[in-house]
Amino acid sequence: MQQASQATVILGGGFAGLFTALHLSQRKYTHQVILIEQRDRFSFKPLLYELLSGELHSAQVYPRYKELLASSSVTFVQDTVKSIDLEQSRVTLTSSRIFNYRNLVLALGSKTTYFNTPGAAEYAMPFTSGEQAIALRKHLRHRLHQAIQTSDPARRRLLLTVAIIGAGPAGIELACTLADLLPIWYDELGGDAAEIRVVLINRSKEILKGDVNSHLRCTAQRALKGRIIPVDFLFDAAVSKIQADSVEYQQNNKTQILQVGTIAWTAGTTANPLLMNLPVANNRGRLLVTPTLQLPDFPEVFAAGDCAADSDQPQPPTAQVAYQQGIAIAQNIQHQREGKSPIPVEIKMRGTLMKLGLNEGVANLFNKVQIPGQPGHLIREATYLQLLPNAAHNRKITTEWLTDELFQRHRPASYMQLGQTPWLSGVATLAAGVIFATPLVWRAAQPMQFQQNLHWTGVPTLLNQLAPPPQ
Ligand SMILES: Cc1cc2nc3c(=O)[nH]c(=O)nc-3n(C[C@H](O)[C@H](O)[C@H](O)COP(=O)(O)OP(=O)(O)OC[C@H]3O[C@@H](n4cnc5c(N)ncnc54)[C@H](O)[C@@H]3O)c2cc1C
Numbered sequence: 001m002q003q004a005s006q007a008t009v010i011l012g013g014g015f016a017g018l019f020t021a022l023h024l025s026q027r028k029y030t031h032q033v034i035l036i037e038q039r040d041r042f043s044f045k046p047l048l049y050e051l052l053s054g055e056l057h058s059a060q061v062y063p064r065y066k067e068l069l070a071s072s073s074v075t076f077v078q079d080t081v082k083s084i085d086l087e088q089s090r091v092t093l094t095s096s097r098i099f100n101y102r103n104l105v106l107a108l109g110s111k112t113t114y115f116n117t118p119g120a121a122e123y124a125m126p127f128t129s130g131e132q133a134i135a136l137r138k139h140l141r142h143r144l145h146q147a148i149q150t151s152d153p154a155r156r157r158l159l160l161t162v163a164i165i166g167a168g169p170a171g172i173e174l175a176c177t178l179a180d181l182l183p184i185w186y187d188e189l190g191g192d193a194a195e196i197r198v199v200l201i202n203r204s205k206e207i208l209k210g211d212v213n214s215h216l217r218c219t220a221q222r223a224l225k226g227r228i229i230p231v232d233f234l235f236d237a238a239v240s241k242i243q244a245d246s247v248e249y250q251q252n253n254k255t256q257i258l259q260v261g262t263i264a265w266t267a268g269t270t271a272n273p274l275l276m277n278l279p280v281a282n283n284r285g286r287l288l289v290t291p292t293l294q295l296p297d298f299p300e301v302f303a304a305g306d307c308a309a310d311s312d313q314p315q316p317p318t319a320q321v322a323y324q325q326g327i328a329i330a331q332n333i334q335h336q337r338e339g340k341s342p343i344p345v346e347i348k349m350r351g352t353l354m355k356l357g358l359n360e361g362v363a364n365l366f367n368k369v370q371i372p373g374q375p376g377h378l379i380r381e382a383t384y385l386q387l388l389p390n391a392a393h394n395r396k397i398t399t400e401w402l403t404d405e406l407f408q409r410h411r412p413a414s415y416m417q418l419g420q421t422p423w424l425s426g427v428a429t430l431a432a433g434v435i436f437a438t439p440l441v442w443r444a445a446q447p448m449q450f451q452q453n454l455h456w457t458g459v460p461t462l463l464n465q466l467a468p469p470p471q
Contacts, residue, residue: 009036011091012307013037013039013042015319016323018035018042020330029337034077038079043129049355052174088100120239127170147191160197166202179224196229213352234249237249304322305321
């Protein structure tokens with residue numbers, strides 16, 4: 001069956017694919033746009049910790065594509081891509097549906113890898129999607145309920161120990177979040193929070209090794225120690241086997257075993273296997289693209305995000321790169337259809353942001369200024385909420401988040417009992433929330449008026465640098 005051979009087909013509805021689709025729609029692109037994605041919901045990955053903790057809910061950071069695309073002209077197809085034929089300009093799905101295209105966008109991201117560690121795929125829980133964040137939350141809650149009903153201290157210790165494998169940004173952010181969150185949840189059940197143990201296991205001696213956030217190492221180390229329950233480290237420890245309730249690792253030439261109730265895996269990603277079969281060059285599994293994000297031998301095909309790399313200007317696999325590339329691809333596809341030349345893409349790196357516990361974060365602006373603590377947390381959330389796809393969605397979520405921050409709605413009473421959030425930090429939250437979030441909400445709601453009224457202050461330019469508006 002031949003469908004829509006003039007169509008632009010986008011594979012993968014992550015940051016790169018979804019933003020390409022939305023921006024083509026906003027540009028009044030006249031050709032059909034088809035977004036093919038295996039899941040029914042978009043995962044806003046930088047805010048998955050908030051989904052796990054309940055600080056933000058599913059509708060905010062794990063929305064359905066149907067809702068996100070409701071007011072657009074994009075056709076959404078929920079299915080899994082089985083094969084891609086670049087020579088024939090054809091994509092086949094597992095349902096056997098076939099799509100022919102005039103332009104193709106490859107935005108299939110990467111996949112979790114367990115490095116062939118025995119038992120890892122069966123017993124370790126990955127943390128890369130909304131579905132997985134919700135599964136981890138349910139599992140942790142279940143473990144706490146089991147622990148409160150257990151009188152055997154050794155069994156309780158096992159149930160209350162969480163191992164996080166991999167001390168990259170996701171491992172650290174998850175460890176910091178759980179080391180604040182689990183004591184609160186367990187305290188609410190009447191348990192002794194001091195019995196909880198969160199252990200970060202890493203193959204190398206350094207955290208954040210080789211990552212864009214590596215210069216935040218000292219701040220992250222301080223944060224890991226400063227949680228309600230300080231995070232334990234097991235470094236220079238190579239995980240060799242995983243079972244339902246234990247992690248085996250090699251350290252100092254000895255085999256050691258840690259008894260655990262939960263194992264979260266954040267240790268690595270690998271290329272999407274579909275893309276490795278394509279007759280094009282790649283660098284460590286990332287497709288090599290031109291500065292205009294086209295495949296050199298197939299100029300009608302664009303690739304972006306975690307699955308692509310421009311060898312002249314390599315970019316880290318991050319959301320902030322992927323969404324900017326999505327916007328640029330939309331522009332280049334339209335240029336191509338209008339007979340104009342595609343434009344080389346310029347990515348603006350605005351620094352990095354990390355969550356370092358409930359109500360704590362660090363914003364590293366332009367890799368020059370580090371803002372830690374509660375202000376860092378507010379900048380991080382305000383920046384990400386501003387990036388939520390689709391203006392209507394964004395305005396609603398930002399308003400909800402602002403209300404929550406101001407009234408501290410999502411903070412359980414036991415958080416106060418555990419000595420957190422004194423009144424002064426509540427006032428600081430209020431002040432910082434108003435300072436950072438108000439202009440963002442105003443700009444999202446009335447961009448022209450915002451620009452005209454505040455032009456003289458330089459605030460619009462600053463905000464455009466820190467958190468560019470969805471176009
Ligand atoms: C926990 C976590 C926290 C993160 N925090 C940050 C952060 O703070 N800042 C930051 O900049 N980056 C962060 N990242 C990285 C960032 O999320 C990724 O770089 C970004 O999502 C890459 O976007 P993408 O569109 O290339 O791929 P993805 O977002 O992975 O999207 C790929 C899409 O393709 C779909 N897909 C794959 N195979 C198929 C198939 N065969 N058929 C159909 N669909 C398919 C997938 O379901 C997925 O929706 C984080 C990542 C994680 C996991």
